[in-house]
Amino acid sequence: MTGKLVDIRNLSVRFKGKRTVHAINDVSLSMEQGETLALLGESGSGKSVTLKTLLGLLPPKRSEIDGSIHVNGVDVLSLRGKALAKYRGGEVSMVFQEPALALDPVFTVGHQIAESVRRHKGVSRDEAMSVALDMLDRVRIPSANRRLHNYPHELSGGMRQRVMIALALACRPRLLLADEPTTALDATVQIQILLLLRELQKEFGMGVIFVTHDIGVAVEISERVAVMYAGQIFEEGTTREIIREGRHPYTQGLLAANLHDVEQGQRLNAIPGAPPALESKPDGCSFAPRCPKALPECTAGLPPMLMPAPRRRVACIRAGEPVVAE
Amino acid sequence: MSATEDVGYDPTPDTGGPAQPLIKVQNLKKYFPVRGGPLGRVQAQVQAVDGVSFDVAKGETLGIVGESGCGKSTTAKLLIGLTERDQGDIIFDGLALGEKLSLKDLRRGVQMVFQDSYATLNPRMTIEASVAFGARVQGLDKPEDRARKLMDRVGLDPARFAHRYPHELSGGQRQRVNIARALAMSPRLVVLDEAVSALDKSVEAQVLNLLNDLRAEFGLTYIFISHDLNVVRYISDRILVMYLGEVVEVAPVASIWAEQAHPYTRSLFSAMPSMDPDNRTKEPPLSGDPPNPINPPSGCRFHTRCRFKADVCKTKTPKLAGLSVNAKHMVACHLHDADSGHPKAGQGVPS
Ligand SMILES: Nc1ncnc2c1ncn2[C@@H]1O[C@H](COP(=O)(O)OP(=O)(O)OP(=O)(O)O)[C@@H](O)[C@H]1O
Numbered sequence: 115m116t117g118k119l120v121d122i123r124n125l126s127v128r129f130k131g132k133r134t135v136h137a138i139n140d141v142s143l144s145m146e147q148g149e150t151l152a153l154l155g156e157s158g159s160g161k162s163v164t165l166k167t168l169l170g171l172l173p174p175k176r177s178e179i180d181g182s183i184h185v186n187g188v189d190v191l192s193l194r195g196k197a198l199a200k201y202r203g204g205e206v207s208m209v210f211q212e213p214a215l216a217l218d219p220v221f222t223v224g225h226q227i228a229e230s231v232r233r234h235k236g237v238s239r240d241e242a243m244s245v246a247l248d249m250l251d252r253v254r255i256p257s258a259n260r261r262l263h264n265y266p267h268e269l270s271g272g273m274r275q276r277v278m279i280a281l282a283l284a285c286r287p288r289l290l291l292a293d294e295p296t297t298a299l300d301a302t303v304q305i306q307i308l309l310l311l312r313e314l315q316k317e318f319g320m321g322v323i324f325v326t327h328d329i330g331v332a333v334e335i336s337e338r339v340a341v342m343y344a345g346q347i348f349e350e351g352t353t354r355e356i357i358r359e360g361r362h363p364y365t366q367g368l369l370a371a372n373l374h375d376v377e378q379g380q381r382l383n384a385i386p387g388a389p390p391a392l393e394s395k396p397d398g399c400s401f402a403p404r405c406p407k408a409l410p411e412c413t414a415g416l417p418p419m420l421m422p423a424p425r426r427r428v429a430c431i432r433a434g435e436p437v438v439a440e
Numbered sequence: 441m442s443a444t445e446d447v448g449y450d451p452t453p454d455t456g457g458p459a460q461p462l463i464k465v466q467n468l469k470k471y472f473p474v475r476g477g478p479l480g481r482v483q484a485q486v487q488a489v490d491g492v493s494f495d496v497a498k499g500e501t502l503g504i505v506g507e508s509g510c511g512k513s514t515t516a517k518l519l520i521g522l523t524e525r526d527q528g529d530i531i532f533d534g535l536a537l538g539e540k541l542s543l544k545d546l547r548r549g550v551q552m553v554f555q556d557s558y559a560t561l562n563p564r565m566t567i568e569a570s571v572a573f574g575a576r577v578q579g580l581d582k583p584e585d586r587a588r589k590l591m592d593r594v595g596l597d598p599a600r601f602a603h604r605y606p607h608e609l610s611g612g613q614r615q616r617v618n619i620a621r622a623l624a625m626s627p628r629l630v631v632l633d634e635a636v637s638a639l640d641k642s643v644e645a646q647v648l649n650l651l652n653d654l655r656a657e658f659g660l661t662y663i664f665i666s667h668d669l670n671v672v673r674y675i676s677d678r679i680l681v682m683y684l685g686e687v688v689e690v691a692p693v694a695s696i697w698a699e700q701a702h703p704y705t706r707s708l709f710s711a712m713p714s715m716d717p718d719n720r721t722k723e724p725p726l727s728g729d730p731p732n733p734i735n736p737p738s739g740c741r742f743h744t745r746c747r748f749k750a751d752v753c754k755t756k757t758p759k760l761a762g763l764s765v766n767a768k769h770m771v772a773c774h775l776h777d778a779d780s781g782h783p784k785a786g787q788g789v790p791s
């Protein structure tokens with residue numbers, strides 16, 4: 115047993131069906147208690163699947179999982195039935211990318227939070243309802259008393275996200291998985307929610323994995339960043355290291371695709387091409403076909419993992435070269 | 441063959457010429473009833489959209505920004521007739537909805553890409569069938585062919601994606617399906633409600649380049665709702681700022697970027713995430729809760745959170761009017777109206 119909050123080793127996830135999708139390929143990742151990590155990466159890179167695997171949410175018949183996941187010493191992949199239900203929403207909970215997935219349209223939001231508290235903590239209906247009210251207050255929902263009795267469709271997108279955060283935190287999890295919970299929010303609310311999550315994270319001492327594709331958001335929320343591509347982690351380090359000296363060409367491309375100070379109509383600096391199909395397990399660098407720095411060796415075999423400092427890694431042949439300042 | 445013919449883009453013809461706005465909205469209102477009590481009686485009204493007016497020229501892109509719950513999506517849904525308006529006029533290329541324009545004709549001309557990419561796709565339809573559906577409803581020939589070409593156009597390889605179901609796609613991939621699906625209906629106006637929010641920056645850049653290309657190719661007009669000001673700045677010709685169901689500022693991009701005339705707009709612009717790990721945001725630029733839209737504040741609705749409020753702001757509703765330096769830059773704030781009675785009236789927003 116480890117003292118780590120999260121310890122993922124050599125995780126691979128494949129979806130079977132008409133076509134096989136190698137969604138996660140040999141991912142290892144660890145987190146200390148109370149740490150905040152941003153999982154940054156392109157659409158389809160496997161961020162959501164990583165979180166779903168951590169929560170034991172993948173359809174067992176259609177997915178094949180290799181490797182191991184421990185959360186607080188619990189072997190997640192071996193959990194079944196009641197133990198899994200207790201783990202989900204108790205030890206670990208998740209705020210989803212799309213509220214439609216988490217909130218049930220036929221129950222009021224208060225009822226849904228209270229039910230979750232009752233299930234996990236075994237408290238009375240009234241107590242559970244007052245926890246729900248307290249949680250809506252904590253996520254700064256105006257007139258929480260009234261909103262308790264609202265159905266999800268009666269709330270705006272931003273409020274639904276806050277309700278989801280309230281639902282996720284109601285049972286005081288050790289680990290919060292947040293899947294782009296602020297992407298649909300306007301700037302003022304986004305920054306409020308990021309600050310709120312920062313506060314609640316400190317207050318509850320929980321660890322947070324925050325999935326985002328927005329580097330600005332990662333900067334605001336997390337101490338550490340892991341960059342994902344094609345189901346692999348390409349680079350990991352502190353937020354400062356990634357922002358200031360991102361070494362992987364993909365990380366550098368992401369930083370360049372930023373819209374800060376771009377004139378209207380000007381063509382954007384998109385990384386050309388699309389991510390790979392993931393129909394087979396990668397046997398070379400998955401980014402090579404799009405990479406401005408690719409060498410013939412890049413497709414010949416998996417890139418070496420360079421570790422320039424403790425808890426800092428880069429999967430690129432050329433990462434050892436000095437970074438050219440612009 | 442032009443790219444236009446290639447994907448079978450076949451919109452309804454332009455009737456009023458280039459000078460006539462493609463869409464004109466006047467005094468649009470939507471109140472949602474709030475029911476309660478044992479009999480489920482209407483006890484109050486949420487003033488979701490309250491007297492919104494604007495127009496969008498042909499080929500123009502109007503960006504809409506504003507706090508969560510301020511009525512952006514409701515405005516969008518009113519525009520496509522998905523939500524029924526209580527009051528106001530919707531005039532599409534000179535024809536008023538409910539008079540010379542039927543709901544069916546409006547929907548032929550205006551398509552929407554929704555905030556929640558899941559909710560709008562039929563989970564039991566393949567991606568190809570979903571995209572082809574619109575074209576088939578329109579009675580266009582070879583709907584599957586069109587669907588595949590459009591999928592290709594939005595960067596989803598048909599060979600890989602045509603036969604997948606919505607749950608087998610990532611959020612960003614689903615959003616591109618939604619864009620293809622909207623285009624399959626050959627609309628003249630596309631309303632994009634947080635359409636790129638689920639995309640990572642690199643794909644977002646590709647989709648924005650795509651939207652720009654489609655605009656150039658097809659002469660499309662966009663209404664672009666997004667919380668990301670950098671995106672709105674990039675894609676829009678003008679930006680409209682909403683607060684609590686009302687328009688507080690509308691201006692050409694360069695003008696509003698240089699100077700936010702409304703105090704709310706100013707807070708909104710300073711809420712952009714910092715890109716500096718050593719200088720993270722410490723306090724939200726707007727404090728206080730957004731007021732309850734059931735009982736919005738009197739006078740200027742922003743006065744409860746405004747640093748520059750004076751007595752007049754609590755009683756008198758400011759009117760949207762052009763700035764003296766630039767009539768195209770419109771703002772609803774007493775600070776800019778020399779006759780408003782605000783002690784600092786006519787001096788603009790203090791720094
Ligand atoms: N149930 C499933 N069956 C088959 N393939 C799937 C399934 N779920 C996800 N995938 C595929 O796995 C890959 C990773 O998907 P995932 O949802 O993790 O992406 P993501 O990084 O969260 O992207 P986004 O930022 O767009 O949400 C994608 O190629 C996706 O199409």
Ligand SMILES: Nc1ncnc2c1ncn2[C@@H]1O[C@H](COP(=O)(O)OP(=O)(O)OP(=O)(O)O)[C@@H](O)[C@H]1O
Pocket residue numbers: 267268269270271272273298299300472473486487488506507508509510511512513514515555733
């Ligand atoms: N069907 C409905 N019934 C009752 N109230 C509603 C309904 N739809 C929206 N509202 C309310 O109307 C107001 C405006 O909601 P709307 O969804 O238009 O906001 P928005 O600006 O799109 O917000 P967001 O940025 O969070 O998506 C909110 O107070 C919301 O709770």
Ligand SMILES: [Mg+2]
Pocket residue numbers: 161162163211293610611
């Ligand atoms: Mg995802």
Ligand SMILES: [Mg+2]
Pocket residue numbers: 271512513514555633
């Ligand atoms: Mg909305």
